[in-house]
Amino acid sequence: MKVLVTGGLGYIGSHTVVELLENGDEVIIIDNLVNSKLEVLEKIKKITGKNATFYQYDLCDYSKVSEVFEKERPDAVIHFAGLKAVGESVSKPLTYYENNLLSTINLLKCMAKYNVKKIVFSSSATVYGKPKTLPIREDASLHTTNPYGTTKLMIENILTDLYNSDSSFDITILRYFNPIGSHKSGLLGENPNGIPNNLMPYVVRVARGELPVLNIFGDDYPTIDGTGVRDYIHVLDLAHGHILALNNKIHGLKIYNLGTGKGTSVLELVKMFEKVNNVKVNYQIVKRRDGDIAECYASSDKAKNELGFTCKYTLEDMCLDSYNYHDAN
Numbered sequence: 001m002k003v004l005v006t007g008g009l010g011y012i013g014s015h016t017v018v019e020l021l022e023n024g025d026e027v028i029i030i031d032n033l034v035n036s037k038l039e040v041l042e043k044i045k046k047i048t049g050k051n052a053t054f055y056q057y058d059l060c061d062y063s064k065v066s067e068v069f070e071k072e073r074p075d076a077v078i079h080f081a082g083l084k085a086v087g088e089s090v091s092k093p094l095t096y097y098e099n100n101l102l103s104t105i106n107l108l109k110c111m112a113k114y115n116v117k118k119i120v121f122s123s124s125a126t127v128y129g130k131p132k133t134l135p136i137r138e139d140a141s142l143h144t145t146n147p148y149g150t151t152k153l154m155i156e157n158i159l160t161d162l163y164n165s166d167s168s169f170d171i172t173i174l175r176y177f178n179p180i181g182s183h184k185s186g187l188l189g190e191n192p193n194g195i196p197n198n199l200m201p202y203v204v205r206v207a208r209g210e211l212p213v214l215n216i217f218g219d220d221y222p223t224i225d226g227t228g229v230r231d232y233i234h235v236l237d238l239a240h241g242h243i244l245a246l247n248n249k250i251h252g253l254k255i256y257n258l259g260t261g262k263g264t265s266v267l268e269l270v271k272m273f274e275k276v277n278n279v280k281v282n283y284q285i286v287k288r289r290d291g292d293i294a295e296c297y298a299s300s301d302k303a304k305n306e307l308g309f310t311c312k313y314t315l316e317d318m319c320l321d322s323y324n325y326h327d328a329n
Ligand code: NAD
Pocket: 006, 007, 008, 009, 010, 011, 012, 013, 030, 031, 032, 033, 034, 035, 036, 057, 058, 059, 060, 079, 080, 081, 082, 083, 084, 099, 103, 122, 123, 124, 125, 176, 177, 178, 179
């Protein structure tokens, strides 16, 4: 299959591109490098021995997207590209709405024009807001609490409307839980600019002595040890979920959670990280972070039953691989 991967040099996109190339698929990447580096392309080649065709274009530029469709005529699209920092989306909502929505609309217009009907879209568990029941099923109510999350929900709605207008579209919405970990080679991973917002990159930097202490946001939640519980999933398992979604025999509009189905608290993750990497992670308990929820983990039954999706990697692997990438870089 010839697959157009938007945001293919980013964290999740790059791992997915590797698996596509290893499976013998042809890969076209559009990425404007707003949150990634060109050197990732070389690393992908180093791992796979294969080239992906790369366009450093902004998806918000319709003429550029159209040019790629005209030239490449892909069979399917995996749409990762987007801005993803929750805090930044609160301070720069227009940037987030413009980038995430316009890029998607341009992409979908080109898909319609060039008769490309299969798309896999990166959504997020953030669309569930504060869950009423756990584990979270795909039919749970949806509610967003920040502009980033709202862009994801709006895109889900756009995709639904598009499908209702033209049922020849084959659309998969994947709601990711908390991706961490990195490629086993140590060449690909996540290394955010500035001070990380997410837990794992922060833990890694404290373990390396690059940041003095991890602030754990609250130990008074109604959870196993009082700290927040999330469903961490290895990025390689997540990447594999996209391959399954592309090859899914069920046609139509489908929505799947991609998580392990298992909740892990902040302290459990920190302890596991210390143990498997034989390092110390200094931490202190501070007050809760605004907008945080106590617990969030997926029901992974639907993805398992319909996609055959299961997770291969454990929390140990996730902790080892996250540190290994940082070590190697
Ligand atoms: P990332 O920032 O590493 O990758 C996104 C890529 O998209 C980057 O390489 C960036 O340069 C590119 N991009 C952004 N806007 C673009 C534009 N207008 N034109 C072209 N390229 C553009 O993010 P990621 O962690 O790999 O996430 C991929 C997708 O998954 C995103 O849509 C994100 O919202 C979603 N998601 C991520 C997480 C997570 O925790 N990482 C969780 C849930 C959902």
